Amino acid sequence: MSADRINLLRTKVFDKSKWMQLPRDVVVGHDAIEQIPAVCEDLALGDSVLIVSGKQTRDVAGKRVEALLAGSYDVTTFTIDGGEPVETIRKAEAASAEAGFVIGVGGGRVIDTAKIAAYNVDRHFISVPTAASHDGIASSRASVPTADGNVSLAAEPPIAVVADTAVIASAPHRLLASGCADIIANCTATLDWELAHRLTGEPVSEYALTLARMTAEILFQNADLIKPHSEESAWIVTKALVSSGVAMSIAGSSRPGSGGEHKFSHALDRLAPGKGLHGEQCGIGAIITMYLHGGDWEAIRDSLRKIGAPTTPAEIGVDDETAVEALLAARKIRPERFTILDMGLTPESARNLVKMLYRE
C-alpha cells in the first residue's frame, strides 16, 4: 500500500470526533431528595438557584427542595402553568438567566422546559423527576411540541439526577407504567434506526443501540416485578430510564429511544390532545411498528399488559379512525427520521393494522 493511501486512511479514522455529555452525579433511592444540598455543594454550582416545577409537582416535591436549599442558596421559583410551550420556555429562560443554576422538579414537561431554559442561558441543570414516566430524566435532549409537530432539541444535559423512589412510588401508577412503555419502545426505535442505516446510510452508534436495546430487555425480564406504588418497581424503572437517557446522550440524538412509535405518539398529541401520556402512546404505537418489522409484537403487547400500560387506542380514549390518521400523519413528523412507517403504509393498510392488532 502506498504511503499516500495509508495517510488517507489515517485521516479518515482520526477526523472522527464526538462530544458526549453524561450526568456526573446520579442519586437514586429512598429519600434521595434529602441529598440535594449535598449534591449542590459537591458540584459547587453557585450561590443562587432557580427551581422549576409544575403546579402539582411543586406540592409533591418542589416545595421540599426549596426548603432544603433555602438556608444556603438564594432560591427563586418558576411554576409552569400549562401555557403555550415555547412561550413558557422563554419565560423560564429569563428566570434562569438570573440564577446560578437550575433545578427541574416534576414530570417530563417540567424537566424538558427547565433543561432547555438552562441550555439557552448556559446554566447547569439538575433533574429531579417526581415520576418515572419518560426517559428524558437523564438525557441531553428535549422534546417540544410546535405547530409542525414535536421537535427534538439539544438541551442542557443534567449534571446530576436526584430520583427519590419514595416520591416516584407515590405517583399514580399510570405514570410508572407509561415510563415502562417509553423504555419498551426502544425495541422498535432501535429496529427503525438499523433499518434507516441499511436503507439510507444513516450512521448508527453500536453502543447507543446496544444500551437502549439491553435496557428494554431488562425491563421485559422484570415485567412481573412492576407493581403499583412499590419502591422496588420505582427503583427498577428509574434506573432503566437513566440508562435509556444515557443511550440518547451517547448517540447525541433521541434516535435510540424514538422511532416510528414516537412519531405516532407525537401525531396523537396533535390529533387527540390530552388523551394518552407520552409513554402510553409510544407503547401502543410499538405494537404496530414491531408487527411491521416482523418481530414479536405479541410479546410487546403482553409485557405492556402485565405492567398495566394500555395496549389499544380505545384504552386511552382514542377511536380507531384517529389512530389510523395518526399512523398516516406520523410520516410527516420529522420526515428526515426514516422509520418503518415510511415503507408504503396506505390508508387501507393502516386501517387493517389497527383493526387486527388493537383487539381487546
Ligand SMILES: NC(=O)C1=CN([C@@H]2O[C@H](COP(=O)(O)OP(=O)(O)OC[C@H]3O[C@@H](n4cnc5c(N)ncnc54)[C@H](O)[C@@H]3O)[C@@H](O)[C@H]2O)C=CC1
Ligand atoms: N427529553 C426527552 O428525551 C424526553 C421527553 N419527553 C417529554 O416528556 C413529556 C411527557 O412527560 P410525562 O411525565 O409523561 O408528562 P407530564 O410532564 O405532562 O406529566 C404528567 C402528569 O403527571 C403529574 N405528576 C408528575 N409527578 C407526579 C407525582 N409524583 N404525583 C402526582 N402527579 C404527578 C404532572 O403534574 C402531570 O399532570 C412529553 O412532553 C414528552 O415529549 C418524553 C420522553 C423523553
Ligand SMILES: O=C(CO)COP(=O)(O)O
Ligand atoms: O421521547 C423521547 C425518547 O423516549 C424523545 O423522543 P423525541 O425526540 O421523538 O421527542
Ligand SMILES: [Zn+2]
Ligand atoms: Zn419517549
